[in-house]
Amino acid sequence: MLIIDVITIFPGIFDNIVDFGVIKEAFKKNICQLNIYNLRDFSGMKQDRVDDRPYGGGPGMVLMPEPIDNAVAFIKKKNKIKKKERQKVILLSPVGEKLGQSKLKYLSKLENMILICGRYEGVDQRVIDLLVDFEISIGDYVLTGGEIPAMVIIDGVVRLLPGVVGKEESLKIESFEKNLLDYPQYTRPPVFKGMAVPDILLSGNHKRIQKWRKEKSEKITWIKRPDLFDKDS
Numbered sequence: 001m002l003i004i005d006v007i008t009i010f011p012g013i014f015d016n017i018v019d020f021g022v023i024k025e026a027f028k029k030n031i032c033q034l035n036i037y038n039l040r041d042f043s044g045m046k047q048d049r050v051d052d053r054p055y056g057g058g059p060g061m062v063l064m065p066e067p068i069d070n071a072v073a074f075i076k077k078k079n080k081i082k083k084k085e086r087q088k089v090i091l092l093s094p095v096g097e098k099l100g101q102s103k104l105k106y107l108s109k110l111e112n113m114i115l116i117c118g119r120y121e122g123v124d125q126r127v128i129d130l131l132v133d134f135e136i137s138i139g140d141y142v143l144t145g146g147e148i149p150a151m152v153i154i155d156g157v158v159r160l161l162p163g164v165v166g167k168e169e170s171l172k173i174e175s176f177e178k179n180l181l182d183y184p185q186y187t188r189p190p191v192f193k194g195m196a197v198p199d200i201l202l203s204g205n206h207k208r209i210q211k212w213r214k215e216k217s218e219k220i221t222w223i224k225r226p227d228l229f230d231k232d233s
């Protein structure tokens with residue numbers, strides 16, 4: 001079972017993440033476990049303070065190292081993961097490695113991932129140097145915090161766990177699985193506002209349909225995301 005731990009100053013943001021869709025079923029079946037920790041509970045300071053002004057001056061506030069260190073230590077002691085390579089501490093940060101499907105697959109093989117949600121101007125660099133295994137970004141833009149990126153990772157990872165998505169074949173043929181975008185999908189009615197479903201999809205010839213879908217995936221990828229052809233995995 002994968003244990004997902006989230007460290008945040010806004011735990012309420014995660015209240016409904018396990019209430020819908022296949023993610024709900026994953027937690028219901030105990031395929032994975034989600035624990036949300038309020039960073040302020042590990043402050044040890046008056047008014048549960050977790051941030052301070054940056055040394056050297058500058059705008060905003062920086063998350064202090066002590067509360068994060070306390071939280072990570074508590075989680076590691078609680079989970080008792082024997083193989084350290086199966087437990088990773090991840091900081092959600094705009095300067096991190098850009099998230100991709102290969103990283104999600106890697107994370108889905110872990111026993112425990114600890115997600116630290118950055119806020120304000122970021123976290124003290126010593127947290128990164130001493131505690132964090134790697135940083136992850138979900139794109140080249142800035143958000144108000146790491147909570148939404150954490151939810152993206154949770155959603156992307158949980159659906160890859162065995163027993164979550166109904167058919168394993170669905171995972172194998174979807175977008176990005178082979179560095180290709182998905183082919184066009186159609187359902188009823190066969191004609192909508194004068195636009196008909198391609199005849200080949202109604203032919204019943206599964207070999208031809210598979211070939212058509214592959215060709216469409218390659219064409220769409222070449223037009224919309226040619227960079228994917230340069231990736232090895």
